[in-house]
Amino acid sequence: MPVEKLTPSGHDAYEAADSCAVLMAGRAVFDSQLGGPPDGRLPRYERELSALLDRYFVSRLSSTGAAGGKVALVATGGYGRGELCPGSDIDILILCRRSIPPQAIDLAQPLFLPLWDAGYALGHGFRTVGDCLKLAAKDHKVLASLLDARFVTGSEAVFAEMMERLEEKVLPRRGKAFADWLDTEHERRLASHGDGALLLEPNLKEGLGGLRDYHLIRWMLMCRFGIGCGLHAALRRVGFSAEDEALLRTNVDFLHDVRCRLHALTGRRSDLLPLDLQPDVARRMGYADGGGLLAVEHFLGELHRCMGSVKALALACREALAMNTSAGLSAEQVMQEATPRTVLSLMKQSAAQPEKALAGWRMRRSLVRLATERAAELAAxxxxxPAFADLLSGGNAWDVFGRLDDTGLLSALVPEYGVVRDRVQFDGFHTYPVGLHTLVTLRHLEDSASAGSVAAELWNSLDTSGRVSVMFGALLHDLGKTGSADHSVTGAAVADNLLRRWELGDAQREEIVFLVRNHLLLSRTALRRDLADESVVARCAGTAGSMRRLDLLFLLACADARATGPRAWNSWISGLLEELYRKVRNMLSDSELGTPQAVSDMLSHYDMVRELVGRNGRRLPYTPEQAESWLERVPSRYMLSTEPEDVLRHIALMLRLERDIEDARRRLGEKRGANGVVLLEARDAGDVWELVFAAKDQPGLFSVLTGVLALHGLDVFSADAFVWGGGVVLDVFRVSPPPDPLYARDFWAKVRGSVHFALTGKLSLDFRLEEMRSRSLSPVQKAGGGRTEVTIDNAISDFYSVIDITAPDRPVLLYDIARTMQAMRLDIQFARIATHGMQTSDSFSVRDVFGNKLLEEQQCEEVRQALLHAVA
Structure with missing residues (x-):
């Protein structure tokens, strides 16, 4: 049916047709338009659907010819507001004056049965005016629904009587309790649904910043100024401008657009926007990839800006009404004029006397308006x-910068921050948009005193200048996330321009710019490089250059990782960062940077192992002579990267392996004996489990191990491969915990058995893993495949070629990579597996079949193309 037939001008044609058929046809037109990007002609769905239902009820009531003058059909809830989304309930009330006449009951069948048959969800009822008033006086939810009531058809006098008595009898008595309930509802929503402006999966209706905040604004204003005041006039009475009202309307329309398309996608009422549907919603909203960002990232940035604005407007309304009530102030007094100098004074007072500055921050709406209307003056x-420096070193930066951000002042004072504030990285790894991530990083820095022994010691030892530098580094570290390839480099240039504009001293400016440029140095190295390789440590030491800068980098790296989310910070990652920090610090403490320490460190480890062997004596399952013979077989990298206590355990494991291989050879013969013999030692290491596999070196061992771990649903975080003398291998994996820790021993026995069967041809990993490999794509892949890249670097390490692989994560990815490297006859010496939500960044230290780095350009390109094919 053409859209124009649904407009009031087609009313006569509507009357002549079957009302429900016209309703369904009209809705089908709008539903079809929700399936794709807007073309500039899409009407406001929620308003058009409400209007269609109005015409349906008018026609149905008119056709019955019964009780039309004695009852009123009243829309409540979302239907009352004229905001019906595809999955919304239709709340309709048959309202009678004194009592419900018998013929009113007869209306139910012709009014409601066609809608039920068509699949609509109805919230309906028969009530008298008196019933409504009694319920509203007892139940705040009923009162809220009646505040949204709207006359549809029937007796307008009956509806008018109810609304007049509601305003005259109920609101004066229940207004204060209702306002208190609205405050309670705000806290309940925060506890139950969170802050929608900050969450990766926001609730579009109940989350803070969602549509319910708009409803609360309406209800608060009606409660204070009366139902008949109207939203426009009521907003003016609390100091909102025409621009504020327009912004609120625009944001509410945007949220309705998103909610309508979400309902259309799910086929039901749904308010939570899940990650896997966000790419589809973005496409239907008309967003496209561009500027280095995915379409879904553009969409989510706009959504977070929208919800943040609605949340701020609702909070400003609550505070204005509270001040008006408590202090008897007029709207003009409540919304007293703020100036750029007011902001500077507030910042200085917040640094010196934070408690006294609280009163000034209560001018919220005036500050928000100032941030919008005079942003250029604020930035200049x-x-x-100096004001920022004082705030950052004052110990309450999280609180004050949160207030600056909440009012929009931080984006006005630092326009570069405003550009990236609402940027969302659609990877399932970053918990917050860039703005909140920045503020949380500040908070974690201020909490460094209790964060851990190393961080606490460093933070407490910093002078004021050091704290200012690292806090500035945290404030500015992500300003380069504008879609550029390397946000650290871009951000350093942005930070340099800002600090020059603010006329900070050259020495401090250079230190802050250094921190921004290198804020990922330690975390990337710890998570992706072999920390037993001295050349890797030397590169970090060379970049840091001094103990002070290393200390600041470490504090910033820890706070940044903690603020990123739980997938970026756990005890294992913390331990890696501390290990790297200690090694770089030791190297910097030498009089000459880069002096080799590997030999002395290795000899020291040997001595500690021998001392432990002698001290434990009879408690060990081997003699000192046996221990010494095995120590002669261990590779140097193993000794540099393994704790002495672990070496003792591993020697015992190797002795067991040797005995098991000898026994197998006696039973199966010399040729078959060693095949499939594998030992597994599993140890709970806190957030991860450490698995140590011991086996005879054989082709494809590493790929088999990764395939079996994938088959059992385990995530791999790192892998070390050590070939000992005599052709035996010790592979150390750090993996996710078993599904049921109570039966961990049985689980690890199954894993070991699967490895044995795979090595002896009794288990086809390719066949078993095919189902896992063909599982549904991740949301990142649906959004456009994510970033896929393979690089081969021969400069990072003196001993290995380092292959870095970035790709969308999926089941069995590590196995596919390992199998490809096996086919290319590459020997994996070390692997670090870093899964950032739905994206993986893996690093492999490899050598060719002759034990050399990959130095031929043609060979490197062949390996790169093969790996790109494997991860696709």
Whole structure:
């Protein structure tokens, strides 16, 4: 049916047709348009659907010819507001004056049965005016629904009587309790649904910043100024401008657009926007990839900006009404005029006397308006640099910068921050948008005193200048996330321009710019490189250059990782960062940077192992002579990367392997004996489990191990491969915990058995893993495949070629990579597996079949193309 037939001008044609058929046809037109990007002609779905239902009820009631003058059909809830989304309930009330006449009951069948048959969800009822008033006086939810009530058809006098009595009898008595309930509802929503402006999966209706905040604004204003005041006039009475009202309307329309398309996608009422549907919603909203960002990232940035604005407007309304009530102030007094100098004074007072500054921050709406209307003046304020420095070193930066951000002042004072504030990285790894991530990083830095022994010691030893530098580094570290390839380099240039504008001293400016440029140095190295390789440590030491800068980098790296989310911070990652920090610090403490320490460190480890062997004596399952013979077989990298206590355990494991191989050879013969013999020692290491596999070196062993771990649903975080003398291998994996820790021993026995069967041809890993490999794509892949890249670097290590692989994560990916490397006859010496939500960044230290680095350009390109094919 053409859209124009649904407009009031086609009313006569509507009357002549079957009302329900016209309703369904009209809705089908709008539903079909929700399936793709808007073409500029899409009407406001929620309003058009409400209007269609109005015409349906008018026609149905008119056709019955019964009780039309004695009852009123009243829309409540979302239907009452004229905001019906595809999955919304239709709340309709048959309202009678004094009592419900018998013929009113007869209306139910012709009014409601066609809608039920068509699949609509109805919230309906028969009530008298008195019933409504009694319920509203007892139940705040009923009162809220009646505040949204709207006359549809029937007796308008009956509806008018109810609304007049509601305003005259109920609101004066229940208004205060209702306002308190609205405050309670705000806290309940925060506890139950979170802050929608900050979450990766926001609730579009109940989350803070969602549509319910708009409803609360309406209800608060009606409660204070009366139902008949109207939203436009009520907003003016609390100091909102025409621009504020327009912004609120625009944001509410945007949220309705998103909610309508979400309902259309799911085929039901749904308010939570899940990650896997966000790419489809973005496409239907008309967003496209561009500027280095995915379409879904553009969409989510706009959504977070929208919800943040709605949340701020609702909070400003609550505070304005509270001040008006408690202090008897007029709207003009509540919304007293703020100036750029007011902001600077507030910042300085917040640094010196935070408690006294609280009153000034209550001018929220005036500050929000100032941030919007006079942003250029704010960005050009003199003394911003010193004011920020005082705030950052005052110990309450999280609180004050949160207030600056909440009012929009931080984006106005630092426009570069405003550009990236609402950027969302669609990877399932980053918990917050860039703005909140920045603020949480500040908070974690201020909490460094209790974060851990190393961080606490460093934070407490910093002078004021050091704290200012690292806090500035945290504030500015992500300003380069504008879609550029390397946000650290871009961000350093942005930070340099800002700090020059603020006229910070050259020495401090250079230190802050250094921190921004290198804020990922330690975390990337710890998570992706072999920390037993001295050349890797030397590169970090050379970049840091001094103990002070290393200390600041370490504090910033820890706070940044903690603020990123639980997948970026756990005890294992913390331990890696501390290990790297200690090694770089030891190297910097030498009089000459880069002096080889590997030999002395290795000899020291040997001595400690021998001392432990002698001290434990009879408790060990081997003699000192046996231990010494095995120590002669261990590779140097193993000794540099393994704790002495672990070496003792591993020697015992190797002795057991030797005995098991000898026994197998006696039973199966010399040729078959060693095949499939594998030992597994599993140890709970906190957030991860450490698995140590011991086996005879044989082709494809590493790929078999990764395939079996994938088959059992385990995530691999790192892998070390050590070939000992005599042709035996010790592979050390750090993996996710078993599904049921109570039966961990049985689980690891199954894993070991699967490895044995795979090595002896009794288990086809390719066949078993095919189902896992063909599982549904991740949301990142649906959004456009994610980033896929393979690089081969021969400069990072003196001993290996380092292959870095970035790709969308999927089941069995590590096995496919390992199998490809096996086919290319590459020997994996070390692997670090870093899964960032739905994206993986893996690093492999490899050598060719002759034990050399990959130095031929043609060979490197062949390996790169083969791996790109494997991860596709």
């Amino acid at each position: 304020l003199p003394d911003l640099g």
